Amino acid sequence: MAEERVIKIGMLGLGTVGTGVYKVLKSQQEEMLPKLGARVELKKILVRNVEKAAAKVDDPSIVTMNFEDIANDPEIEIVVEVMGGKQPAMNYILACLDAGKNVVTANKDLVASEGKKILAAAKRNGKDFLYEASVAGGIPIIRPVKQCLAANHITELMGIFNGTTNFILTKMSQEGMEFGDALRLAQDMGYAEADPTADVEGLDAGRKVAILASAAFNSRVTFEDVYTEGITKITATDIQYAKEMGCTIKLLGVAKDTPEGIEARVHPMLIDSNHPLATVNDSYNAVFLTGDAVQDTMFYGRGAGELPTASAVVGDIFDVVRNILWNCCGRIGCTCYRECPIKRVGEIKSKYFVRMQIENRYGTLASVASVFGNNKVSIAQMLQKRVNGKYAEIVVITDEVKERHFEDAMQILGGMSMIQEISSTIRVY
Numbered sequence: 001m002a003e004e005r006v007i008k009i010g011m012l013g014l015g016t017v018g019t020g021v022y023k024v025l026k027s028q029q030e031e032m033l034p035k036l037g038a039r040v041e042l043k044k045i046l047v048r049n050v051e052k053a054a055a056k057v058d059d060p061s062i063v064t065m066n067f068e069d070i071a072n073d074p075e076i077e078i079v080v081e082v083m084g085g086k087q088p089a090m091n092y093i094l095a096c097l098d099a100g101k102n103v104v105t106a107n108k109d110l111v112a113s114e115g116k117k118i119l120a121a122a123k124r125n126g127k128d129f130l131y132e133a134s135v136a137g138g139i140p141i142i143r144p145v146k147q148c149l150a151a152n153h154i155t156e157l158m159g160i161f162n163g164t165t166n167f168i169l170t171k172m173s174q175e176g177m178e179f180g181d182a183l184r185l186a187q188d189m190g191y192a193e194a195d196p197t198a199d200v201e202g203l204d205a206g207r208k209v210a211i212l213a214s215a216a217f218n219s220r221v222t223f224e225d226v227y228t229e230g231i232t233k234i235t236a237t238d239i240q241y242a243k244e245m246g247c248t249i250k251l252l253g254v255a256k257d258t259p260e261g262i263e264a265r266v267h268p269m270l271i272d273s274n275h276p277l278a279t280v281n282d283s284y285n286a287v288f289l290t291g292d293a294v295q296d297t298m299f300y301g302r303g304a305g306e307l308p309t310a311s312a313v314v315g316d317i318f319d320v321v322r323n324i325l326w327n328c329c330g331r332i333g334c335t336c337y338r339e340c341p342i343k344r345v346g347e348i349k350s351k352y353f354v355r356m357q358i359e360n361r362y363g364t365l366a367s368v369a370s371v372f373g374n375n376k377v378s379i380a381q382m383l384q385k386r387v388n389g390k391y392a393e394i395v396v397i398t399d400e401v402k403e404r405h406f407e408d409a410m411q412i413l414g415g416m417s418m419i420q421e422i423s424s425t426i427r428v429y
């Protein structure tokens, strides 16, 4: 009888995702051999705090604080990086690839900024570098884009890319929960990044848009190319007004391949409550993709959390195992063969919802309207919502306008004495 093939792996990190990977590998023990033709064995796990990690595994001797135990072990063929952050993760990944190991990661921070360099190292070494979990958690999206949809020119993608902020907005809008309480709950559920600023300021979603846009448009888009705005300025009043307008506020990521260049952005948006994205709640994510052959597609699932993310990581591990067995590692590497310019955000067109407090006297509304008009901003609706002594709250909805023209108008309005405060500006889908 042929000897059973065992593929040994090393893992960097045993936090939310690492623990999920450990559990999923364990639950797949019986099926691995018939499914893959080999068994996967987790040989070493790198952590900082050994006691904490030892309590999570059956055999504490697999936990180490020494990276060399993994990098210098010739038996380890796959390294799973789930520690997060740029360094030392970057150096460890490059060292593993140069040591002839395949690498799987969930680290969007790294892939969004250094993907090109890491994929070049993987190619040089003829090894796999897979990162399915880095975009939209458990939703299969990188592989579908790079493989199943490879026959398309993908022109546009849009979606909800961050579980933490979607969870917070859902709790604020459906249960009236305070922002801080909802964030704490998301952290307890294991959805948030180690520093949740990355979630609430839109950086995490921006990283995912960069990674997915690179795969979809075959042209490198880095995190630095993506315009990002988070949800920290969204208030209960904005959510209430959105509801009155039949809309829901979501943090959306949008990327388009246009003749003037690639546009890539993340910001809150009011969308019609009947739009499918408006019904994506809690830690769920959803991505819409448009290709010239397939037309519209939609992907939906859990965007964060222990087991959904582990599902994507272990799927990548299994893919590498198959490549090792068929001697074809490095099969799907960098697919960015175009070099498209990035469109400046000021040139992108958006519709806006603006809420402001203005002096409640004759002529003020006309002055506001003329500032918009003089800056090429056309008003679709202007409503006076409530009067508070000397001031009135007004809401303006604009038609589609170049963002730089809108910014010019806001600058002027912000400096006018008759305007007490511009409380919020939110784009409208």
Ligand SMILES: NC(=O)C1=CN([C@@H]2O[C@H](COP(=O)(O)OP(=O)(O)OC[C@H]3O[C@@H](n4cnc5c(N)ncnc54)[C@H](OP(=O)(O)O)[C@@H]3O)[C@@H](O)[C@H]2O)C=CC1
Residues within 6 Å of the ligand: 012, 013, 014, 015, 016, 017, 018, 046, 047, 048, 049, 050, 052, 082, 083, 084, 085, 087, 088, 106, 107, 108, 109, 133, 134, 137, 190, 191, 192, 193, 194, 303, 304, 305, 306, 309
């Ligand atoms: N949480 C989620 O839902 C998702 C997370 N991701 C990504 O997965 C990665 C991991 O996230 P998550 O599991 O939530 O993070 P955690 O903070 O829960 O876990 C990080 C783990 O890495 C270890 N670690 C961190 N730095 C080092 C270091 N320098 N040397 C050794 N070990 C280290 C930590 O060890 P110790 O505890 O001992 O300090 C801990 O075990 C990140 O890149 C994240 O962006 C991707 C998709 C979803």
Ligand SMILES: N[C@@H](CC=O)C(=O)O
Residues within 6 Å of the ligand: 134, 136, 137, 161, 162, 163, 164, 165, 191, 192, 193, 199, 204, 303, 304, 305
């Ligand atoms: N913090 C991220 C985790 C998954 O990528 C999120 O909330 O989406």
